[in-house]
Amino acid sequence: MSELPRGNQGPGDEPITHHGPPGGGAGRVLLAAAIVVLLVAVAGGTTWWMYSRDPAPTSNTAGLPERSPSAATCAGVKLRVAAAPEIAPVVSAAAKTLDDDPANTCDPIEVVAEEPGYTVAAAAKPDVWIPSSSAWLSIANAGGAAFATDGKPLAHSPIMLAAPAVVAKTIAKGDRTSWAQLTGAAAAGKLSAVTMPDAQYSTTGLLSVYGVNAAMARTTPDAGIAQLRALTLRSRLADATADPTKLLARVAEQWNTNGVVYDVGVFPTTEQQLRAYQQGKHTIPLQGAYPVDGQVEADYPFAVAKNNQDVELTAQLRAAITRTSLTKAGFRPASLPNTLPLPAKPRELLAMSTMWSEYKSLSTQVLLLIDASGSMNKKIAAPGGGTTTRAGLLRESGRFAAELFAEDTTVGMWFFGQPTPSSPPHKEVVSYGPITAPVAGKTRREALAKAMIDYRAADNSGTPLYKSVLDGVAEMREKVSPGTVTLVVVLTDGEDGESTFKMTQSQFMTKLAAEQDPSRPVPVLALGYGPDVDMQALTAMSEATGGKAFPATDPADLSSAIAKAFLAAHAPR
Incomplete structure (x- = not known):
């Protein structure tokens, strides 16, 4: 594992120049209890069912509204946008440039910072949706939504394994590691802890589980053995519903409060989140590495609802979200080489995440x-x-x-x-x-x-x-x-x-x-x-x-x- 280079490059990539920490910084709090939708294919058919959890009140240091089922919006809003929390500040800044009357109490574009799992479950869908993975579009559309992408994704951010420097050397060499190395080290008791975000609502969790399963499939031709090896890591997790942003915040704060290093162990996070932490120059350094045997990434598609009534304003917003603003915020303009393509059918991802999230520790x-x-x-x-x-x-x-x-x-x-x-x-x-x-x-x-x-x-x-x-x-x-x-x-x-x-x-x-x-x-x-x-x-x-x-x-x-x-x-x- 290594600290991300100044240019935020990864294997085989050209450097990207940064001029400041990503919007919102490492302290942004993800939705603590998002509503979750599990679209589970009934064997031999195409029936789907929904499972949900009630949301809990949360805060958002980006200063953006967070939607709840009863949230009211201004009558003058012409375009309602839901964006993944980490990219929402960039989207909000772009939307502000399209408001030609600063005196308006109601902006023409309302941007809501929202975890993708929450958007999938919400009855009212936004006019524009920028989730943190195209996988969520497939999941939502399979459940009856009607979103279509407008062009290529706005940005990309690979999933990395992050750990304090003293732990990183156990599973990584430089900026390279593997899910297999992580699983082996966890099984052998060489790591103090391994945590993972909730795979049923968090993009980092959903994609990490996909990466783990893909990595284990490389080790054996037997699908059952591969899945069992993936669940070997699941059975060793100290927490299967951890919030990476909160983990980063706790690591950043712990030393200064009582002089004790918070023992967070290893956890997956996006490159953008880790970069934000590293630019904060905290007492406890974190290093990151790319799991090359199952390399996955968050991407940020610009998706438009079928019933979107303001095509012109939508196009203006798409144009206002510039590549420069995104790279300054820590995102990549393109994928890393060898990034795994997403499964064609959403039920393949959902089967993995359901088994992982509802795995019974027996x-x-x-x-x-x-x-x-x-x-x-x-x-x-x-x-x-x-x-x-x-x-x-x-x-x-x-x-x-x-x-x-x-x-x-x-x-x-x-x-x-x-x-x-x-x-x-x-x-x-x-x-x-x-x-x-x-x-x-x-x-x-x-x-x-x-x-x-x-x-x-x-x-x-x-x-x-x-x-x-x-x-x-x-x-x-x-x-x-x-x-x-x-x-x-x-x-x-x-x-x-x-x-x-x-x-x-x-x-x-x-x-x-x-x-x-x-x-x-x-x-x-x-x-x-x-x-x-x-x-x-x-x-x-x-x-x-x-x-x-x-x-x-x-x-x-x-x-x-x-x-x-x-x-x-x-x-x-």
């Missing part, structure tokens, strides 16, 4: 049941050609799956198989406990990975699958508690047999049904290995407990299945 409890019976040594086709064994495929799966468990996971591992008639149906190979806790000199996560590396199936060993599942479900049911997700994950070829614990599927299903307790659910997630796996039996087992069964033909299938199970558990209800 502790996870998992018991892994690994089939170590002789049938796992049968040869099967290997992904990409050649041959392997069911055990070999399972071993590769397990090595990577251990990385998917979050730090709030409690986990244990059993191997099941019966090499002799007197052997028990299963044995514990990794004791049950927090994944971050030590086990024989290493973390439990490391112990899980090593157990899978060392995993071998014993020849001529029977398969007490059903007995092991019954015991595992009974064991985990005692651990069910409010605020937790409790799972049994079974990796097997799906055959129960050749053991003293053998039972028919009918006997097993009867016993499994008898042990179900709706108040203490323990879903079974089953993965079946091999071309002749009995998926029908595994599906019946899983569905009886509220879980799911998946065939496994690739090492990534286990990670994908775990990702799907965890996403379902943490999904908005």
Whole structure:
């Protein structure tokens, strides 16, 4: 991370000259509780629904009006404009130049500083709208509004990761960083805090979540794994609804009030906001870096409502907002190279932001049941050609799956198989406990990975699958508690047999049904290995407990299945 250069340039950009801090400065307060609209596509259809929150009174150091549902305007107003708070001072100054009678108590153009999420939700729409992202236009129009853009966006401002200088070096080199680096550092506990604005009303939050998801999609071809990796960062946030402007103000004020540095950690903000802070020459320096694996930006389209009645005044306002005024305020005239294009459909952005904002922080409890019976040594086709064994495929799966468990996971591992008639149906190979806790000199996560590396199936060993599942479900049911997700994950070829614990599927299903307790659910997630796996039996087992069964033909299938199970558990209800 580095302090922004005087020219406010970024990677591959020509410098932009600044002649003063951006309008409003770093102290501008964003709307603290904007009304939010979530446009959620109903599967297979095009129905939309609205969710809103009541606004709370707020202040605005830019001195511009902030609209409320009951706000009254002057009768002489000819053009009503809603602009994102950071660009509103520039728009207001331009509007003043079009008032040919300074004595007027009512200006012909009314400019309201308004967060885009609030404009989307408001029943009355402005004549002209300048949100902080073109994404909001798509969202609003999909919900029934009718705005059309007039020319290219007025300005641009890339999203950056900001942090105190002492923290910045943890995740950045110069002015470059990545969402992957941020996620890795947060997961490893190397950062004091990571905060993010509300993704459902804040442009910085909405676009940051898009950037994180795009970055994680680069790390794996599996969409479920990518989303789970994105939510790894979400689960580590100290605050998922932080206001970047307030964070900047608190950092600026804290040293002078009591001599203690406010421990804000890392947070995303626009380049324009960060530049404003840096020009304030505060005691606590902040540095910024561009996340190059998911580079996103705020842009500021000039959008005109379909029912706008004053086309001439609208055109005059558009012309009065000059490039010089915008660059002086800290905005860019063009995008940075390699900036991600916005998704074509608004529901793609909204699905990410909804999952992120309504993510339920739940502790996870998992018991892994690994089939170590002789049938796992049968040869099967290997992904990409050649041959392997069911055990070999399972071993590769397990090595990577251990990385998917979050730090709030409690986990244990059993191997099941019966090499002799007197052997028990299963044995514990990794004791049950927090994944971050030590086990024989290493973390439990490391112990899980090593157990899978060392995993071998014993020849001529029977398969007490059903007995092991019954015991595992009974064991985990005692651990069910409010605020937790409790799972049994079974990796097997799906055959129960050749053991003293053998039972028919009918006997097993009867016993499994008898042990179900709706108040203490323990879903079974089953993965079946091999071309002749009995998926029908595994599906019946899983569905009886509220879980799911998946065939496994690739090492990534286990990670994908775990990702799907965890996403379902943490999904908005």
